[in-house]
Amino acid sequence: MTRIDDVFRKNDKSLVLYTCGGDPDLRTSIEIAGRMEKHADIIELGIPFSDPLADGPVIQKANNRALSSKIIIDDIFQMCSALKRPVAIMTYYNPVYKYGIEKFCRKASNSNVDGIIVVDMPPEEADFITDFLQGINLIFVVSRNCELERIRLITNTSSGFVYATSVFGTTGAREYLDPGLAGFSKKVKLVCDKPLALGFGISNPQQVADAFSYGFDAAVVGSALVGRIEQGLNDKYSMLDDIGEFCRSLRSLSL
Amino acid sequence: MNMEREFGEFGGRFVPEILVKNLEELEKAFERVRNDPSFKIKLNYLLNNYAGRPTPLYFAKRLSGLSGSKIFLKREDLLHGGAHKINNTLGQALLAAEMGKTRIIAETGAGQHGVAAAMACATLGLKCEVFMGAEDVVRQKPNVLRMKLCGAKINIVNSGAKKLKDAINEALRDWITNVENTYYMIGSVVGPHPYPTMVKEFQKIIGEETKEQIMVCEGRLPDAIVACVGGGSNAIGIFNEFLSDKEVRLIGVEAGGLGLNTGSHAATISRGSKGVLHGSFSYVLQDEFGNVKDVHSISAGLDYPGVGPEHAFLKDNGRVEYAAITDKEAVEAFRITSKLEGIIPALEPSHAIAHALGISERLGKDSIIIVNLSGRGDKDLDILEGVENDANR
Numbered sequence: 001m002t003r004i005d006d007v008f009r010k011n012d013k014s015l016v017l018y019t020c021g022g023d024p025d026l027r028t029s030i031e032i033a034g035r036m037e038k039h040a041d042i043i044e045l046g047i048p049f050s051d052p053l054a055d056g057p058v059i060q061k062a063n064n065r066a067l068s069s070k071i072i073i074d075d076i077f078q079m080c081s082a083l084k085r086p087v088a089i090m091t092y093y094n095p096v097y098k099y100g101i102e103k104f105c106r107k108a109s110n111s112n113v114d115g116i117i118v119v120d121m122p123p124e125e126a127d128f129i130t131d132f133l134q135g136i137n138l139i140f141v142v143s144r145n146c147e148l149e150r151i152r153l154i155t156n157t158s159s160g161f162v163y164a165t166s167v168f169g170t171t172g173a174r175e176y177l178d179p180g181l182a183g184f185s186k187k188v189k190l191v192c193d194k195p196l197a198l199g200f201g202i203s204n205p206q207q208v209a210d211a212f213s214y215g216f217d218a219a220v221v222g223s224a225l226v227g228r229i230e231q232g233l234n235d236k237y238s239m240l241d242d243i244g245e246f247c248r249s250l251r252s253l254s255l
Numbered sequence: 256m257n258m259e260r261e262f263g264e265f266g267g268r269f270v271p272e273i274l275v276k277n278l279e280e281l282e283k284a285f286e287r288v289r290n291d292p293s294f295k296i297k298l299n300y301l302l303n304n305y306a307g308r309p310t311p312l313y314f315a316k317r318l319s320g321l322s323g324s325k326i327f328l329k330r331e332d333l334l335h336g337g338a339h340k341i342n343n344t345l346g347q348a349l350l351a352a353e354m355g356k357t358r359i360i361a362e363t364g365a366g367q368h369g370v371a372a373a374m375a376c377a378t379l380g381l382k383c384e385v386f387m388g389a390e391d392v393v394r395q396k397p398n399v400l401r402m403k404l405c406g407a408k409i410n411i412v413n414s415g416a417k418k419l420k421d422a423i424n425e426a427l428r429d430w431i432t433n434v435e436n437t438y439y440m441i442g443s444v445v446g447p448h449p450y451p452t453m454v455k456e457f458q459k460i461i462g463e464e465t466k467e468q469i470m471v472c473e474g475r476l477p478d479a480i481v482a483c484v485g486g487g488s489n490a491i492g493i494f495n496e497f498l499s500d501k502e503v504r505l506i507g508v509e510a511g512g513l514g515l516n517t518g519s520h521a522a523t524i525s526r527g528s529k530g531v532l533h534g535s536f537s538y539v540l541q542d543e544f545g546n547v548k549d550v551h552s553i554s555a556g557l558d559y560p561g562v563g564p565e566h567a568f569l570k571d572n573g574r575v576e577y578a579a580i581t582d583k584e585a586v587e588a589f590r591i592t593s594k595l596e597g598i599i600p601a602l603e604p605s606h607a608i609a610h611a612l613g614i615s616e617r618l619g620k621d622s623i624i625i626v627n628l629s630g631r632g633d634k635d636l637d638i639l640e641g642v643e644n645d646a647n648r
Binding site: 049050051053054056057060067072073092093094095096097098099119120122124125140141142143144145146147150154165168169170 | 268269270271272273275276277415420424427428431432433434435528530531534541546547
């Protein structure tokens with residue numbers, strides 16, 4: 001039982017907030033995560049990577065800023081240890097593989113990591129990690145073009161929660177959430193009783209509220225928050241306040 | 256579902272979930288057409304009458320005079336578009352049309368795949384968009400103009416190092432966004448399953464022809480076959496038919512850039528380590544934390560930090576040898592071949608020619624070496640001019 005399982009046992013509307021670990025530098029990133037923690041149920045922390053295939057321009061730039069600050073995986077683990085809220089690491093397969101899958105899981109476990117999302121690892125490849133998880137949740141993604149049979153495979157393999165992507169596309173804020181998502185959550189829940197989080201494109205309080213009303217158990221906000229880091233690079237303290245205020249506002253329509 | 260890695264531990268399908276359905280559909284469609292006689296008739300018609308197959312196997316007498324061996328050139332440079340790439344794009348464009356896809360996207364480095372994609376799409380009436388790194392747009396300008404003339408839209412890629420790797424990233428991101436109507440026409444034996452297998456299927460004709468031709472010319476198999484390896488499609492294309500002929504040495508030549516010890520090269524198999532890039536498990540040039548390195552080669556088509564998973568497999572099982580040739584050696588081979596044979600090779604196969612000349616002496620006088628001359632060098636004249644200016648400065 002991880003702290004993520006706990007969150008979903010206690011709440012039926014959870015907020016997951018994403019930032020890229022080490023963006024724009026380690027110290028600032030720790031402060032940003034500190035502000036996020038006040039309002040998030042779960043922190044999703046990205047490992048900066050040179051080739052983030054599933055990410056749009058905003059998060060690509062965040063990855064580059066962190067890499068320019070020489071952020072490495074161990075820095076991300078250090079951040080995880082310092083966080084009080086449950087934390088899920090978001091990564092691509094290659095950094096985990098290169099670091100050593102067993103070592104990665106061991107260090108993650110020692111750093112209070114509760115969940116790992118490997119964006120480009122299909123459930124068929126999960127065996128390579130599951131042996132080493134030491135109780136950490138391995139979270140998989142379902143997308144809107146998945147057939148029922150595939151949804152069953154993904155959700156059976158996933159633990160902690162299931163991450164549903166709202167759009168055909170990469171990460172990044174969108175103006176509207178498609179009302180058809182209500183049907184998507186219903187479809188997933190036909191075969192799965194695990195908590196279901198909606199991510200990609202959610203950028204404001206209305207969309208957070210919409211995600212809950214469409215039947216999702218959690219809403220993930222990423223690019224909208226990371227965009228505020230980019231905008232505030234020249235003035236760190238107003239940026240931190242801006243982020244704190246933004247995170248606080250996200251729940252205002254769904255309490 | 257076929258998720259096994261196709262090449263030992265290499266291959267696989269490491270992609271965001273949203274692409275899985277498309278890859279499964281593609282795999283099914285490919286399996287359907289690969290044994291479909293009517294598809295083969297259509298493709299062969301285009302290969303013969305549009306692209307110009309079969310290509311000759313030319314005995315390069317004067318180049319041979321310079322070396323110790325008989326050197327033959329497989330003249331893929333004579334194909335329409337100027338490179339072997341058209342073999343693959345015609346196959347994939349026909350497949351895309353059969354699948355009812357209306358929009359084709361492709362990536363390109365040297366521009367040869369982009370040109371071949373644009374041509375194949377034009378002749379089949381398909382809409383084509385090509386992703387090309389901003390740096391490559393500058394250094395391979397003639398190909399940019401050719402693509403535009405053939406009706407393709409060029410999407411200039413400014414992310415990352417602005418080269419081939421980044422063009423593939425952007426093409427994949429586009430595909431993630433437009434999964435329903437779009438077909439991703441990948442240009443080499445890289446990417447998630449089924450691409451490496453499919454591109455090989457469309458390129459293996461090079462080796463099939465070569466084997467017949469050398470048997471006619473010489474009455475025996477060659478001692479060695481040499482091909483350049485970026486992603487590795489021309490090499491797989493010529494090697495495949497000879498994989499079980501153990502007496503034939505197969506040699507892949509990577510881009511040694513400024514030298515293997517300088518860090519400025521693109522010799523993925525020689526200096527890389529295992530990892531995932533662009534959806535398959537293979538060798539990758541990367542740092543200790545799995546970040547993909549910025550690489551260098553004078554030839555845009557070899558300037559890629561990954562390599563096809565089958566090459567990784569063939570390296571590990573020892574069937575294929577891999578070597579590296581520097582920018583300087585490739586330019587030298589480019590000049591020699593132009594001067595002695597009146598054939599201007601692309602900088603990519605110039606790497607293979609340089610290596611063939613290098614090993615010819617050791618192989619001995621009656622040995623036979625076949626070089627896959629995968630493309631012609633008209634696109635590289637600006638780069639050569641730059642090299643000359645640098646030398647005169």
